[in-house]
Amino acid sequence: xxxxxxxxxxxxxxxxxxxxxxxxxxxxxxxxxxxxxxxxxxxxxxxxxxxxxxxxxxxxxxxxxxxxxxxxxxxxxxxxxxxxxxxxxxxxxxxxxxxxxxxxxxxxxxxxxxxxxxxxxxxxxxxxxxxxxxxxxxxxxxxxxxxxxxxxxxxxxxxxxxxxxxxxxxxxxxxxxxxxxxxxxxxxxxxxxxxxxxxxxxxxxxxxxxxxxxxxxxxxxxxxxxxxxxxxxxxxxxxxxxxxxxxxxxxxxxxxxxxxxxxxxxxxxxxxxxxxxxxxxxxxxxxxxxxxxxxxxxxxxxxxxxxxxxxxxxxxxxxxxxxxxxxxxxxxxxxxxxxxxx
Numbered sequence: 001x002x003x004x005x006x007x008x009x010x011x012x013x014x015x016x017x018x019x020x021x022x023x024x025x026x027x028x029x030x031x032x033x034x035x036x037x038x039x040x041x042x043x044x045x046x047x048x049x050x051x052x053x054x055x056x057x058x059x060x061x062x063x064x065x066x067x068x069x070x071x072x073x074x075x076x077x078x079x080x081x082x083x084x085x086x087x088x089x090x091x092x093x094x095x096x097x098x099x100x101x102x103x104x105x106x107x108x109x110x111x112x113x114x115x116x117x118x119x120x121x122x123x124x125x126x127x128x129x130x131x132x133x134x135x136x137x138x139x140x141x142x143x144x145x146x147x148x149x150x151x152x153x154x155x156x157x158x159x160x161x162x163x164x165x166x167x168x169x170x171x172x173x174x175x176x177x178x179x180x181x182x183x184x185x186x187x188x189x190x191x192x193x194x195x196x197x198x199x200x201x202x203x204x205x206x207x208x209x210x211x212x213x214x215x216x217x218x219x220x221x222x223x224x225x226x227x228x229x230x231x232x233x234x235x236x237x238x239x240x241x242x243x244x245x246x247x248x249x250x251x252x253x254x255x256x257x258x259x260x261x262x263x264x265x266x267x268x269x270x271x272x273x274x275x276x277x278x279x280x281x282x283x284x285x286x287x288x289x290x291x292x293x294x295x296x297x298x299x300x301x302x303x304x305x306x307x308x309x310x311x312x313x314x315x316x317x318x319x320x321x322x323x324x325x326x327x328x329x330x331x332x333x334x335x336x337x338x339x340x341x342x
Contacts, residue, residue, distance in 0.1 A: 018281040018290060025293035029077065032297065036076075036304045037069045067199075075198040075262055076300040076317070078206045080269055082259040084295020085217055085288055086252040087270030088277070092224050092286035093245055094157045097332055100271035101256040104161020107267070108168035109139020110260035111191060115172055118187050119179040128190070129205070129261035136257025139164065144249060193266035193318020195303055202262045209258045217251045218288055220244055225285040266318045268325020269295050275332070 037053075038044040044052075044061060052061045053070075083101070090099045090106075101107050113135015117123035123131065147160040172191075176184055223244045226234040231241040256270065273295035277287045280294075302324070303317040 015281070015283050018283045018287070021277070021280045022290055022293055025290065025297050029293060029297045029300065032300050032304055033073050033077065036073050036300055036307070037065055039304060039307050040064075040069065071200045071203050072195050072198045073300060074203050075206065076195050076303055077296045078203070078210055079195075079259040079263045079266060080273070080296040080299030081214070081292045082206070082210060082255040082295070083266065083270040083299070084273035084277070085214060085292040086255040086259075087272075087295070088274035088286050088288050088291035089217060089224070089248050089252040090270075091274050092228060093248065094155070095228060096155065096158050097275055098271075099158050099161075100268075101252065102265065102267050102270055103165065104158055105143055105164035105168055106136055106139055106161070106253055106256045107260055107265045107270075108165045108172065110136035110257045111265050112168050112171055112175070113138070113257075114190060114261070114264075115175045115187055118190070119175045119183050122183065125201070129202075132261035133254070133257045136253050136260065139168065140249065140253035144246075189316075190264045192316035193264040193321070194316035195263055196316065198263065206258055206262045209254065213251045213255050213258075214292065217248060217255075220248050221286060221288050224248060224288070228285065264316075264318060266299065267322045268328065269299055269321055272325055272328050273298055275328075 034046050034049050038046055038049045042064060044064065048057065048061055049065060051057050052065045057065065086106075087100045090101055090104065091097055093099065094104075098104075110132040113131040113133070114128045115131075116135070117127050117131035121127065143157070143161055143164050146164070147157045149156065176187060179187060223234070223239045226237050226239045227241055227244060234241050234244075259266070274287065274291040276298075277290035277294040281287055281290050283290075299317065299321070302320045306315040306317055306320045309315070
């Protein structure tokens with residue numbers, strides 16, 4: 001780790017390994033994205049994909065890539081980045097590797113909002129996305145209030161969130177029993193968590209939200225790092241703990257809800273990405289940017305693996321991330337138990 005001092009007296013910490021990991025993740029995400037764009041029933045070589053993206057492709061390639069496949073890949077990158085960043089925020093705030101949006105109820109809350117629109121109001125795709133956002137926000141407020149006791153801390157947030165997740169999962173099951181056959185089938189497809197059929201209508205709203213929320217969250221990276229040392233220490237260092245916590249939790253809830261609205265409840269990316277990023281960077285602190293890049297890379301890599309193994313549009317990416325994430329969760333629980341933390 002190196003420290004650089006600017007002319008105005010501002011000290012900036014540079015961590016070479018973290019920078020290297022971030023650069024490698026960016027390259028990996030771009031390479032996987034190019035291969036994924038070329039994958040499908042009509043295979044396109046990587047060189048032709050790059051040429052088409054630069055505006056030099058044939059008419060057929062331009063249509064297939066720009067209209068059909070590029071939006072899907074962009075949604076995958078944005079959803080993975082949003083979930084990875086949200087997971088890093090919640091794990092840092094709770095100081096618990098299990099403090100992930102899909103473990104502590106926020107993903108389930110977004111699902112309740114979407115299912116309510118699908119089952120009760122037969123809403124359009126836009127209405128389903130709006131319902132997912134509202135459901136995530138309401139869940140976030142309720143969990144925050146229930147976990148509040150002279151502040152929101154650690155295991156209390158996780159335990160309240162796990163209880164809320166159980167209730168919301170039951171509510172999702174109840175909503176499905178009330179749906180007719182068409183709406184139930186539509187709901188099950190959405191709940192699988194999939195990038196199939198995603199187009200520019202999903203890209204632009206998600207991109208707009210990420211353009212606002214990602215810089216906001218990254219701007220709070222240093223205060224969040226101070227919070228990991230405890231509220232008293234953070235306050236002594238000039239950080240307002242509760243305001244920082246509220247702003248970051250709001251950003252993380254919105255990122256989770258927006259990702260869920262765009263691709264359905266893709267599980268375990270928010271849990272896994274921050275942990276893998278921290279192990280790669282070997283850097284203390286929340287590792288927000290590395291987690292963001294890791295989430296994007298993991299999700300599109302999972303989608304590529306699903307397409308290569310089972311064919312295009314056969315296996316929803318949420319199924320594969322759920323299987324891999326479940327294995328990782330079991331390993332994490334064993335590791336935490338051996339370390340004496342649970």
